[in-house]
Amino acid sequence: MLVVQKYGGTSVGSTERIRLVAQRIQNTIARGHQCVVVVSAMGHSTDALVDLAKEIADVPDAREMDSLLATGEQVSASLLAMRLVHMGTPAQSLTGWQAGIATEDVHGNARVTSIETARLRQLIDSGITPIVTGFQGIANGNITTLGRGGSDTSAVALAAALHADICEIYTDVDGVYTTDPRVVQAARKLTEVSYDEMLELANLGAQVLHPRAVENAKHFAVPLVVRSSFSDEEGTSVVAITEQTLEGRQVVTGIAFERQVARIAVIGVPLQQHGLATIFSELASHGVNVDVIVQSVVDAAAVDVSFTVHEPDLTKAVGIVESLQESLHFTRVERQSDLAKVSIVGAGMISNPGVAARMFVTLRDANIAVHMVSTSEIKVSCVVPADDVERAVKALHVTFVEADAEASLSEAGSAVK
Amino acid sequence: MLVVQKYGGTSVGSTERIRLVAQRIQNTIARGHQCVVVVSAMGHSTDALVDLAKEIADVPDAREMDSLLATGEQVSASLLAMRLVHMGTPAQSLTGWQAGIATEDVHGNARVTSIETARLRQLIDSGITPIVTGFQGIANGNITTLGRGGSDTSAVALAAALHADICEIYTDVDGVYTTDPRVVQAARKLTEVSYDEMLELANLGAQVLHPRAVENAKHFAVPLVVRSSFSDEEGTSVVAITEQTLEGRQVVTGIAFERQVARIAVIGVPLQQHGLATIFSELASHGVNVDVIVQSVVDAAAVDVSFTVHEPDLTKAVGIVESLQESLHFTRVERQSDLAKVSIVGAGMISNPGVAARMFVTLRDANIAVHMVSTSEIKVSCVVPADDVERAVKALHVTFVEADAEASLSEAGSAVK
Numbered sequence: 148m149l150v151v152q153k154y155g156g157t158s159v160g161s162t163e164r165i166r167l168v169a170q171r172i173q174n175t176i177a178r179g180h181q182c183v184v185v186v187s188a189m190g191h192s193t194d195a196l197v198d199l200a201k202e203i204a205d206v207p208d209a210r211e212m213d214s215l216l217a218t219g220e221q222v223s224a225s226l227l228a229m230r231l232v233h234m235g236t237p238a239q240s241l242t243g244w245q246a247g248i249a250t251e252d253v254h255g256n257a258r259v260t261s262i263e264t265a266r267l268r269q270l271i272d273s274g275i276t277p278i279v280t281g282f283q284g285i286a287n288g289n290i291t292t293l294g295r296g297g298s299d300t301s302a303v304a305l306a307a308a309l310h311a312d313i314c315e316i317y318t319d320v321d322g323v324y325t326t327d328p329r330v331v332q333a334a335r336k337l338t339e340v341s342y343d344e345m346l347e348l349a350n351l352g353a354q355v356l357h358p359r360a361v362e363n364a365k366h367f368a369v370p371l372v373v374r375s376s377f378s379d380e381e382g383t384s385v386v387a388i389t390e391q392t393l394e395g396r397q398v399v400t401g402i403a404f405e406r407q408v409a410r411i412a413v414i415g416v417p418l419q420q421h422g423l424a425t426i427f428s429e430l431a432s433h434g435v436n437v438d439v440i441v442q443s444v445v446d447a448a449a450v451d452v453s454f455t456v457h458e459p460d461l462t463k464a465v466g467i468v469e470s471l472q473e474s475l476h477f478t479r480v481e482r483q484s485d486l487a488k489v490s491i492v493g494a495g496m497i498s499n500p501g502v503a504a505r506m507f508v509t510l511r512d513a514n515i516a517v518h519m520v521s522t523s524e525i526k527v528s529c530v531v532p533a534d535d536v537e538r539a540v541k542a543l544h545v546t547f548v549e550a551d552a553e554a555s556l557s558e559a560g561s562a563v564k
Numbered sequence: 565m566l567v568v569q570k571y572g573g574t575s576v577g578s579t580e581r582i583r584l585v586a587q588r589i590q591n592t593i594a595r596g597h598q599c600v601v602v603v604s605a606m607g608h609s610t611d612a613l614v615d616l617a618k619e620i621a622d623v624p625d626a627r628e629m630d631s632l633l634a635t636g637e638q639v640s641a642s643l644l645a646m647r648l649v650h651m652g653t654p655a656q657s658l659t660g661w662q663a664g665i666a667t668e669d670v671h672g673n674a675r676v677t678s679i680e681t682a683r684l685r686q687l688i689d690s691g692i693t694p695i696v697t698g699f700q701g702i703a704n705g706n707i708t709t710l711g712r713g714g715s716d717t718s719a720v721a722l723a724a725a726l727h728a729d730i731c732e733i734y735t736d737v738d739g740v741y742t743t744d745p746r747v748v749q750a751a752r753k754l755t756e757v758s759y760d761e762m763l764e765l766a767n768l769g770a771q772v773l774h775p776r777a778v779e780n781a782k783h784f785a786v787p788l789v790v791r792s793s794f795s796d797e798e799g800t801s802v803v804a805i806t807e808q809t810l811e812g813r814q815v816v817t818g819i820a821f822e823r824q825v826a827r828i829a830v831i832g833v834p835l836q837q838h839g840l841a842t843i844f845s846e847l848a849s850h851g852v853n854v855d856v857i858v859q860s861v862v863d864a865a866a867v868d869v870s871f872t873v874h875e876p877d878l879t880k881a882v883g884i885v886e887s888l889q890e891s892l893h894f895t896r897v898e899r900q901s902d903l904a905k906v907s908i909v910g911a912g913m914i915s916n917p918g919v920a921a922r923m924f925v926t927l928r929d930a931n932i933a934v935h936m937v938s939t940s941e942i943k944v945s946c947v948v949p950a951d952d953v954e955r956a957v958k959a960l961h962v963t964f965v966e967a968d969a970e971a972s973l974s975e976a977g978s979a980v981k
Contacts, residue, residue, distance in 0.1 A: 204650035215642035233621035
């Protein structure tokens, strides 16, 4: 089997941990597999480089920042390869350009465009394990980086290009849980989630895998496994879910939540003004990320629109919206802070009506107010008071995970959506 | 003018110093020059990387060591380019491979074989200052390093390839002195030395410039200047010396010295055995550097040979020589430690007989024993007791530098060699 293994910053955080990672790679090879390894920078070394750059310039040049940050992975890759060679396992470190990872010609957040695998193939065929620097590539002879979670993306892209049998993401948690175990003691590790579920869970705060990496894995059908580099426990598989595998699964896979949510409502936006387009374009151009958007028609001539932003962005966002009042002629802007978002996620929802209703009933029974609702095919999100978020997650975990563990799908299906 | 500037580790030892270097580069450009900059790694950052490698393996793999160490210069080059861009001076950092620096396919001590200057030329012509990582190159797609003093070599190689008008080596001393100012207060900075003089001075302990860089500068006729990055003082020019410029120069340019010298004498080596070749080949293959070698014929059938080694190598060297006694049939091995070497260096010696004699007279008058003598066209070296080395340097500095400052060449020429 050809295995791509990615080790995150914590997993290679010290020379001692690099030794353990080398041992794990050697064991994988001893079991008869071929390995391609992708590493992040050691622990907080990237932060140290960022601090240096800040001492040099308030807004460091993006090209130079990439060249600076890329050294972090080069250090960990060299040390890991050095350790493997020392242990008698042939290995070679490869930087982004050496591994043939071509990206868009942008800095700080480039996307991988193609991988020239000739050199990697040659190493693998010669029994030499390539240790590839994550997070980086090359464009027009310049070093580029892939942005946050970039090493996950590198690993998935390499697995896709090499047609690897599996891509193992080693991190400091041992898999994906039904919800945050710090909030719900009964949270349990999932043996399997779908790419889409993982995307919703990743976006909603289960920061185990970067969403872009999951998207790519889905697109190229790369089987992923998330597991811990500190134990030998089985991790969580992230896979495509077919109609067949869907049968017998729980309706809800996990409960995600997000704190620091604020709501902005724009009241009485005249319909003929294309006001919505203007408002959200303006917010985007100022770098304000908008999450849930809910619109309702007040009368034939105007709409009310509500949306959530990350709480620290609230004042800025309200300022931007208010600056548009004169041109858009809306009535007023309202704001509400101290909110949170709680979501149930599960591919099984598609074929199970009534899931949303069970969520509302659960929250009502727990006496938790719901300020906004948003749904997708595999997710229902409710905006609730920040103070109630942990109670909401616990109650929903009981309803959908703990109780459902014994419940049948047909039972869930009998509820009214 | 096209100026190559090389900044050593101390000169870029902190972000504050990098800011000062950026200012100096900007000033050079403001005076109408084009700049290509070569940087070493920040301060002791290379030592930190070496320490990491030692935690990974007793004998780190050479390829991975090069890849690891190369990050040091990449960090300083990125930060310096970042600073220049921040100051409004267009600049781009280039690693060894980006700058087109091809080397031999060996690790740890590669020689530059060629430089593909297209990218550098393009940047220079576009008004963008290239900031090149010193000490490193590329061979067969692998990162190589040039060994100790490698950044000097990079700078000279780039100056030669780009036909630069001058190569300025910025360091933490303000030039080359007639001798070590810590030993002789009257030591004065030289405005000019020849490549050959610089080579002898560099080899003999004035560690301002790496000998290989001086050799290359001589070979490609690159005009060098050694100066301080901490002041605006004029430095020392290292140039070719012609018959014309030789006239009017002092006979002796500088007094070099080296401590920790030990002497080994092999007595009664039979002539027919090719014993010398065996002895010195054996020492070389064990990594023992031999410096002064003196041989004298005892009778028609045997020779005595004496040579010096670095004192810490003495026991090892004696052991190697003694192990050859059975096969080479020499009489015995003698050893002497606690020695030092003092040398007078000057291109003017070639045309001035009697310089050696004046050296011996000076040492005799100072009551200093001379154990070995070795001469080249521009150097006379004497091995003396370690305890006497500072007195020897002072006395020779008086004779050849301080007194000669007023003396004429013809006067020196009248002495008998």
